Amino acid sequence: MSLRRVLIFFSDTGGGHRAAANALTEAFQFQFPGRYKVTLVDGFKDCAPFPLNQISETYFPLTTYTPKLWGGLFHSSNRQLTLPSSAAMDDALLRRGCARAIRRHNPTLVVSVHPLINRAPCNALKQINPYIPFVTVVTDLFDVHGMWFSAAADLVIVPTQGAFDCGVSWGFPPERMRVVGQPIALKFAAPASSETQAELRARLGLQPDRFTLLLVGGGEGMGPLRAIARALNTAALPIQLAIIAGRNEKLRAQLRQEHWRVPVSIQGFVTDMPDWMRASDVVITKAGPGTIMETLAAGKPMILSGNLPGQEEGNVTFVEQNGVGILRANPDAIVRLVREWLEPNNHALAQMQTNARRMARPNAAIEIVKLLDALPLATTP
Numbered sequence: 180m181s182l183r184r185v186l187i188f189f190s191d192t193g194g195g196h197r198a199a200a201n202a203l204t205e206a207f208q209f210q211f212p213g214r215y216k217v218t219l220v221d222g223f224k225d226c227a228p229f230p231l232n233q234i235s236e237t238y239f240p241l242t243t244y245t246p247k248l249w250g251g252l253f254h255s256s257n258r259q260l261t262l263p264s265s266a267a268m269d270d271a272l273l274r275r276g277c278a279r280a281i282r283r284h285n286p287t288l289v290v291s292v293h294p295l296i297n298r299a300p301c302n303a304l305k306q307i308n309p310y311i312p313f314v315t316v317v318t319d320l321f322d323v324h325g326m327w328f329s330a331a332a333d334l335v336i337v338p339t340q341g342a343f344d345c346g347v348s349w350g351f352p353p354e355r356m357r358v359v360g361q362p363i364a365l366k367f368a369a370p371a372s373s374e375t376q377a378e379l380r381a382r383l384g385l386q387p388d389r390f391t392l393l394l395v396g397g398g399e400g401m402g403p404l405r406a407i408a409r410a411l412n413t414a415a416l417p418i419q420l421a422i423i424a425g426r427n428e429k430l431r432a433q434l435r436q437e438h439w440r441v442p443v444s445i446q447g448f449v450t451d452m453p454d455w456m457r458a459s460d461v462v463i464t465k466a467g468p469g470t471i472m473e474t475l476a477a478g479k480p481m482i483l484s485g486n487l488p489g490q491e492e493g494n495v496t497f498v499e500q501n502g503v504g505i506l507r508a509n510p511d512a513i514v515r516l517v518r519e520w521l522e523p524n525n526h527a528l529a530q531m532q533t534n535a536r537r538m539a540r541p542n543a544a545i546e547i548v549k550l551l552d553a554l555p556l557a558t559t560p
């Protein structure tokens with residue numbers, strides 16, 4: 180059987196799109212060893228003209244220092260009236276570069292895990308060979324942006340019923356959508372080892388028996404992680420902190436300067452997130468979709484410390500409506516909530532753990548690649 184070539188369009192705007200692309204790659208290799216060659220293309224970096232090709236570098240300052248502008252762009256482009264012109268502009272800027280990438284890699288299947296690198300590769304592909312399937316894997320949880328639903332896509336895979344309903348309201352045919360889940364690393368599925376949580380904590384350099392809060396802010400270490408850590412540090416609670424600063428080197432250096440009264444582990448970008456989540460009791464994070472679905476797969480309750488305006492607002496709704504976490508945007512409010520949860524006979528955490536296990540889709544990546552594998556192979560146009 181000849182090798183099937185999959186091209187996945189993503190971008191390093193945050194860490195979630197690359198994480199989803201990596202999870203699909205891993206799932207292809209696990210489920211169909213030797214059958215697939217998967218290539219990842221950063222659609223902005225490799226296909227967009229200047230200055231759009233610099234967007235990965237500007238994503239952190241844009242979303243951190245001008246969140247209102249970011250939210251404004253999201254909402255103003257996400258209306259029935261404005262979406263077509265936003266989509267046309269996006270297509271005009273990216274299509275030629277995407278076509279180049281498609282010709283270079285000659286794929287048998289094209290996948291997008293990014294809302295803004297979606298219509299352009301889809302339209303480019305359908306011009307080159309309309310028989311090669313184009314699939315979108317949506318990586319936002321609820322109230323997702325209309326840009327995800329490219330009319331010419333053969334299949335759109337969504338993580339939740341809320342995202343499915345959103346697609347329907349944008350006029351995308353329901354028969355070409357499937358609710359499966361968010362692709363996350365296979366290591367989030369049932370743990371292979373019999374290591375206990377205490378052993379796992381010891382291996383990670385944490386205290387084995389202390390209530391553990393994991394603080395994380397997406398791949399870029401975004402949000403008020405330092406303020407939250409400081410508030411928890413002075414709260415005189417019987418806790419320890421594991422703080423993951425991601426690629427935010429400045430934050431990591433600042434955290435190392437702090438005077439810590441509670442045990443703390445400060446990490447940069449980690450590649451073993453499933454372990455860090457399993458080692459914790461509660462995850463404190465911004466409302467990033469990847470981290471939320473990973474936290475559910477690890478069976479942990481979460482405190483959302485905030486959300487990016489626009490794209491992450493629906494994720495907060497998803498978490499709160501399903502009883503798996505609570506939004507507390509203020510560090511002191513986070514401390515109050517943790518204090519409440521630690522009181523004897525407080526059953527909130529246990530209830531949220533049960534809900535998290537119910538909502539988790541740890542095998543989503545495998546389910547998705549099975550669907551992709553079943554798509555008809557392209558014929559010559």
Ligand code: UDP
Binds near residue numbers: 195196425447451473
């Ligand atoms: N992540 C990671 N190592 C880190 C920090 C984050 O692997 O040190 C991963 C995290 O597990 C998740 C992704 O980066 O898969 C972040 O995605 P999310 O959608 O939560 O937020 P984004 O960074 O896209 O805003």
